Amino acid sequence: MASSSSSSSSSSLSSSFRSAVTALICICILSTEASMGEVEDVHDLLPLFNLPKGLLPMDIKSYSLSPSDGSFRVELSSHPCYVHFDANLVYYDKIITGKLGLGKVTEVSGIQAKKLFLWVSVTAIAVDGEMIEFRVGALSQKFPVEDFQDVPPCSAKALQLARASSI
Incomplete structure (x- = not known):
């Protein structure tokens, strides 16, 4: 009993x-x-998900985020948009989509990085401590998170950025 x-x-x-x-x-x-x-500015939303503000460029026209599944859509006001991060050239499409999670972005579309002579699509981003990893299919590359703390401006031309960085 x-x-x-x-x-x-x-x-x-x-x-x-x-x-x-x-x-x-x-x-x-x-x-x-x-x-x-x-949160009105998407850059202020990113730290709530443990992501640096500088993942997206300055020229954001609008954004939407679904609280149910984390899917988002960002529209840029300027197009084309090229950003130089250290020695890497990145292209942002007019529309960027993906799924936002704590310390990660998956199912990314609309962001490409130039590697040698090829433009490759970024498919996922993840923060791991002091490093941030960018996935391109099965490959990935890590950078210090601090490189993405400042929100970068867009440039309309990739060549001007490449010349400016070589000076």
Whole structure:
């Protein structure tokens, strides 16, 4: 009889624990949605997801983010948009899409990096401590996160950027 009582109180305790965890998760999701709704500049939204502000260029016309699955759409006001990060040239399309998660962006489209003579599409981005990893299909390259803290301006011409960086 004692084991039956112990079993039911244990079951009741685990049920209460599950309810408390569920309530806590709901509160976290609602507070994140509320804080996202207050953010007007997408650059201020990125740190809420543990991503640096400088992942996207300055010239943002509009953005939308789905709180249910993290899918986003960013529209640039200038096109074309080339940005120089250290020794790397990056091209941003007029529309950038993907799925935003804590410390990562997946299913990326609209961002390309120039490697040698080829433009390759960035497919995912992930922050790992002090490094940020850019995935291009099965390949990836890491850079210091600090290189992406400042929001870069767009340039309409890739050649001007390449010449400026070689001076």
